[in-house]
Amino acid sequence: MPKISQKAIHKFLRHDKNFPHVWCPGCSNGIVLGATIRAIAELGYKKDNIVMVSGIGCSSRMPVYVDFNTLHSLHGRAIAYATGIKIVKPEMKVIVITGDGDATAIGGNHFIHGARRNIDMTVILINNNIYGMTGGQYSPTTPYGDRTTTTPYGNIDPVFDICNLALGAGATFVARTTAFHVIEAQSFIKQAFEHKGFSLVEIISACPVIYGRLNKKGDASAMMKSMKENVLPIKAFEKLSDKQKKGKQKRGIFVNKIRPEFIEEYDKLIKSLQDEKGRK
């Protein structure tokens, strides 16, 4: 992994926006932003050929700070907007930055149908287990028994496995990593950019100020250390017994396959119909 210096990252930031950014101390969103920019710098994409789309949420503040073509859209509808952009400008590299509540609760339909139709875009899903920006309500990925402002006596709902959801819906690149494993995150994001089709990178992140404080998880470094212990590579996870698997998650690339892509199929359809008309 080549080292991309901090100076290179500053070239992609909008310094006329208010820095330091809006996220709380220790929030992993900044780490994911750094990994994303490093992956883009490594691939050598031009700023003008990238569109970054987001919905609403902590993570969705990200497009404000980067110097690409950016769109800050409605809550949960980021993938719908990204589909429109991709159809009009297929040469653009579309990146969707979204959170767990944004993509799987409010925008759940857009998410599964985006994966099913295999639209060429990269979804970077930052999973912090809570709705941070709106005040700490429970999200579909809040673990069982955890406290949030809307579940003060513990959450009784089982969690969404986002990678399995995307796999079931038919996504062609699905990977999971954590904010602690930054080098892996950078490499997965890079592979997702290069992949043709719907690619999802789920990044488990820490929310030390709202989720961590309510559940007594410690500060940002303690939460990141627990990620290191509880999120294991696929092979190491499979070796564990059922009892040991409790509370642990696997990380790695779950699928990387090629399937007919939506924009290509659409272009083919247009071309075949135009040819038919021309013959008549």
Next chain:
Amino acid sequence: MSAARKPKKVEKHKEGTIILTDDSSIKMEVAIDDIKSEGDYKKSPVYIYYDWCKKCGICVSFCPTGALGRKPDGSPYVPHPEKCIHCEMCDRLCPDFAITGAKR
């Protein structure tokens, strides 16, 4: 863009400022006195932009050699500059782009 939201411009390229991009006029000031209490700024292996730092402590707890330490207020400094191996872990893990340990 209102004038209040524009970043503070540094008039002269004095010691301790970093030019962000080669062509831009925007510069970011680094408090060189805070990097290391005594000694040479040029010899310090790590730059810390105190204006952007939120004192979360991630860089200090994940520094593999212990080159970084925390001040009483929580902000990082470099007590052992000779221990730095330029692994850039602080670079990558800093959520605020406020520290760089890259080789210069």
